[in-house]
Amino acid sequence: MQPFEYASPTTLQEALGLLGKRWTDAGILAGGTDLVSLLKDDIEKPKRVVDIKDVKELSGIQKTGAGLRIGALVTLDELLNNADVRQEYPSLAAAARGVASMQIRNAGTVGGDLCQRPRCWYFRLGYGLLAQEEGKRLVPDGDNRYHAIFANGGPAYFVSASSFGPPLVALGAKVKLVSAAGTREVPVEKFFVIPKMESERETVRRPDEILTEILIPPAAGLRNATYEVRQKSALDWPLATASVALRMKGKSVASARIVLGHVAPTPWRALAAEKAIAGSALTLETAEAVAKAAADGANPLSRNAYKVQLARTAVKRALLEAAKGKA
Numbered sequence: 001m002q003p004f005e006y007a008s009p010t011t012l013q014e015a016l017g018l019l020g021k022r023w024t025d026a027g028i029l030a031g032g033t034d035l036v037s038l039l040k041d042d043i044e045k046p047k048r049v050v051d052i053k054d055v056k057e058l059s060g061i062q063k064t065g066a067g068l069r070i071g072a073l074v075t076l077d078e079l080l081n082n083a084d085v086r087q088e089y090p091s092l093a094a095a096a097r098g099v100a101s102m103q104i105r106n107a108g109t110v111g112g113d114l115c116q117r118p119r120c121w122y123f124r125l126g127y128g129l130l131a132q133e134e135g136k137r138l139v140p141d142g143d144n145r146y147h148a149i150f151a152n153g154g155p156a157y158f159v160s161a162s163s164f165g166p167p168l169v170a171l172g173a174k175v176k177l178v179s180a181a182g183t184r185e186v187p188v189e190k191f192f193v194i195p196k197m198e199s200e201r202e203t204v205r206r207p208d209e210i211l212t213e214i215l216i217p218p219a220a221g222l223r224n225a226t227y228e229v230r231q232k233s234a235l236d237w238p239l240a241t242a243s244v245a246l247r248m249k250g251k252s253v254a255s256a257r258i259v260l261g262h263v264a265p266t267p268w269r270a271l272a273a274e275k276a277i278a279g280s281a282l283t284l285e286t287a288e289a290v291a292k293a294a295a296d297g298a299n300p301l302s303r304n305a306y307k308v309q310l311a312r313t314a315v316k317r318a319l320l321e322a323a324k325g326k327a
Contacts, residue, residue, distance in 0.1 A: 001039050005048040012057045012212065016180045018050045019208045023201075026050050028210060030073060031107040034116040041124060043117070058111070058212055061085070070214040072111025077102075079110060088219040090325070091167035091243050094226040099163060101235040111211045113164050114175065114191065118202060118265075119237055120147065120158035128198050130155045144301040146239070149308060150264035152299055156194050159262045160202070164214075165192060166261035167226050167243035169269065173216040179209045188214075192266035202265065222247060225321035228261075229310045238262045240307055242270075242294070242314035244322050246282070253277050258294060258318075263311050270294040273315060282323035291316035 004027075009015040019026045027046035029035050030053060038044035052058060058073040063084045070079065079085055080096040099105055117123070122131035122138050131138045132155075139147055139157035147157045168188040175191055177184050191203055205211060224245040228238040241261035247254045256277045260268040273294035280286045291312040298308045 002042065002045045004039075004046055006051065007048060008051045008054060010054045010056075012055055012178065012210070013180075015050055015052050015055055015210060016178065016208070018048060019179075019210070020048075021208055023207045025207060028052060028115075030109045030112045031075065031104075033104050033108045034112060037124075038117060041126070043124065043126065052210065058210075065218075066215070067218045068216040070110055070216070072109060072211050072213055074110050075106055076108050076110070076113070077105040080105065088222075089167075089171065089216065089224060090321075091170060091224040091226040091245065092164065094321075095163045095167050095228070095241075095243070098226075098228045098230070098238065098241075099235075100233060104235065110164060110214060113162050114168075114188075114214075115203060115205060115211055116161050118158035119161045123158060129158070129195055129200075129202070130198050131157060132198075140301060143303065145303045146237075146262075147301055147304055148264045149298045149300045149304055149311070150260070150268050151194060151266070152264070152301065155196065156202075156265045157301070158202075158265055160192055160264065160266050161237060162192075162261070162267070163238075163241075165267040166241055166259040167224070167245075168214065168216070169267045170243040170245040170257040170259045171216050171219070171222075171224060172245070172257070173214055175211050176213045176215065177205055177209045178212050179206065181208075185215070189267070189269070194265045223322040223325040225318045225325070227314045227318040227321060229314050240310035240314050242311065242318040244315070244318045246277075246319075246322055251281050252279055253282065254279075258290070258315060260294065260311050260314070263298075263307055270296075270315065272296040277319075282319065284320070287316045287319040287323075290319060 026048040226243040228241040258270040276293040294315040
């Protein structure tokens with residue numbers, strides 16, 4: 001681990017003043033479940049670590065007429081145990097429940113989950129975000145069991161590691177990004193991006209910005225659910241997930257958002273599946289047909305074709321779970 005300066009601000013403005021224009025100027029520490037590992041592995045080498053845990057402005061969950069506000073420092077455990085989340089946003093509660101480690105639930109934060117770096121082992125071993133050595137791409141001919149099956153034509157092959165990205169995209173949420181120069185709100189769907197060069201990142205957050213809160217529209221009349229497929233029930237990242245948010249008209253689906261996770265460098269909108277379910281009733285037969293459409297455009301690599309069926313299964317089961325809800 002490289003030496004660094006440590007700062008522990010107590011206000012947002014103080015924290016913003018400690019950041020810089022380059023990623024190497026400062027790293028942001030919240031729960032530490034990702035940054036500490038990156039520091040130990042010499043992947044991140046900031047000159048300063050800014051610990052934001054004592055910035056009270058970034059905490060709390062509030063329900064308002066505009067929807068639900070979730071502070072970036074809200075822990076996974078706080079989210080899971082919040083009555084409004086459990087009742088109106090079960091897709092978020094399911095994603096939090098999927099993180100089986102109680103230690104990570106109590107330390108990890110919602111903002112940290114959205115900003116965490118990819119779990120690709122080539123990246124974590126020092127081969128860079130785009131996993132190259134001497135100009136050669138390592139993933140296509142290497143061990144790509146857990147890599148992308150969508151948007152994987154290169155140069156990025158990693159999958160987005162965020163548990164909350166897919167349900168937040170499905171729910172139409174936004175994040176607030178604040179710098180010393182001002183504030184901007186970004187739809188979660190546009191927060192995640194696919195880097196084209198090694199110097200780029202996998203989100204639109206800039207080095208001088210802090211993700212301060214998540215804003216979710218009201219869930220009245222919205223059926224939503226998340227289903228995750230994992231190799232084991234202990235602490236592990238999913239192999240594939242699906243989050244759905246459905247607007248109903250009687251017994252039929254008026255509109256839908258279906259978002260896959262851990263199958264692409266960003267949370268992946270299954271647009272063909274959304275189109276396929278519109279106007280249909282939520283039945284087993286419909287769920288199976290829509291799940292099949294969700295895999296349209298999949299391009300598995302040499303060792304991850306199994307993810308295609310897992311993605312279909314996740315969509316089918318998320319839809320059937322949403323069918324149990326009350327519109």
